[in-house]
Amino acid sequence: MSSEATGFQEAMKCLYSSNKNEEPKTTKSTSVRSSTSTTSMSDHDTRKSGSEFNSQNASDLSTESSRRNSFPVLSQRQSNLRVFTFSELKTATKNFSRSLMIGEGGFGGVYRGVIRSTEDNHKKIDIAVKQLSRRGLQGHKEWVTEVNVLGVVEHPNLVKLVGYCAEDDERGIQRLLIYEYMPNRSVLDHLSSRFQTNLPWTTRLKIAQDAARGLSYLHEGMEFQIIFRDFKSSNILLDDQWNAKLSDFGLARLGPSDGLSHVSTAVVGTIGYAAPEYIQTGRLTSKSDVWSFGVFLYELITGRRPLDRNRPKSEQKLLEWVRPHLSDVKKFTLILDPKLEGKYSLKSAQKLAAVANKCLARQAKARPKMSEVLAMLNQIVDTTEMEIPQSPIRGLAPKDTAEVSRKERLKRRFVDPILGEKGCLAWLTWRPKLVRTS
Secondary structure, three states: OOHHHHHHHHHHHHHHHHHOOOOOOOOOOEOOOOOOOOOOOOOOOOOOOOHHHOOOOOOOOOOOHHHOOOOOOHHHOOOOOEEOOHHHHHHHOOOOOHHHEEEEEOOEEEEEEEEEOOOOOOOEEEEEEEEEOOOOHHHHHHHHHHHHHHOOOOOOOEOOEEEEEEEEEOOEEEEEEEEEOOOOOEHHHHHOOOOOOOOOHHHHHHHHHHHHHHHHHHHHOOOOOEEOOOOOHHHEEEOOOOOEEEOOOOOOEEOOOOOOOOEEOOEOOOOOOOOHHHHHHOEEOHHHHHHHHHHHHHHHHHOOOOEOOOOOHHHOEHHHHHHHHOOOHHHHHOOOOHHHOOOOOHHHHHHHHHHHHHHOOOOHHHOOOHHHHHHHHHHHHHHHHHHOOOOOOOOOOHHHHHHHHHHHHHHHHHOOOOOOHHHOHHHHHOOOOOOOOO
8 A cells, every 4th residue: 555545544543543533423413514615636546336335325324324334444456546745735825824825714714825736846726625624524524525535435525625634733633625616616605796798598508418427427427326416506616617516525425225215314505405305304315406406497497596594585585586487478587697697598498497306396206317408408508509699708717716705705604604494495385387499
């Protein structure tokens, strides 16, 4: 075993042993999740054996999951992940300068940094460094999960992990994740008017297509299934070519074993996205991600967040607000994002809403698989590209990201909601009506 693998294995042993007695014992709980995510990522090896990946991750153990092993430790297989020293990362981020902070949440801070390529010492690479808080158990477990999940999956529409750091110092163990920097940040950043850059309609469709491709791979593209469990617009990042990639796998879970219909687990996620049956019962399936994807499609259509307390009471919950507008074409145009300034294909917007409605079927079994969702989106994208040529959009300037980072830090501290049943009761009566298209 290489020295890098040995070092990682020792770090993982330390992480597991330091918390093995602190795991929750119940099958249902509530977790705080930030509604924004700012990490960006890089590359890793995919490994084949489903038998090696026959268990749930280390991010939460319940009564049911205690009968199963954790994700396999990455050091037990060949790894292309780069092992960083804490000193290297301090240098890369200018001692974790607040001026380079591009995000902050319950897990800790995310900093932009620069490192030199291992292949060409003259080449510099932009990275995003997530420094996990040394105080939070949740961040600790999510660190383990992210490394393990991104250690066994690889896809163009999933974020790419460059490496990790796990060191002991006088203040305790340092846990950091290093990702390829994603310059155009998250979809949420653009939909919520945080930047002047607006996402054109064709770009929104391409983002939906990319995100569906990533989820379809997790659900159906391997001999084992991964349920994302925290799909939302802030966890979809955009590279310099505006390609969308799923990020933040700290809450990911392995899907049910053969013969089982679901995984019983703690209820965690972000308010507005979690499927109603998961909130009520703690029974998790891939169809929970499909529900979240349906919510996301309405975000792309309307430019609104799933829950916005700053709007009038009748408009605060996205799914309740759009419902009366779906049976009539004239009413439907009223929910389209005004930032599009009328530059969209009404027909494709109606078709996208129809796909969203299928994803939001009350009965989980009635929802399509993500491969079926992707097929429907491919048809919409192909048709729309013939109607509306793709218009170029400028990338984000550094000053834009710095301003957003300041606002996000304040918002995360005072505004971001906590998942709870009250925020989801209204969804249980969701009865979408499909818009007729010509």
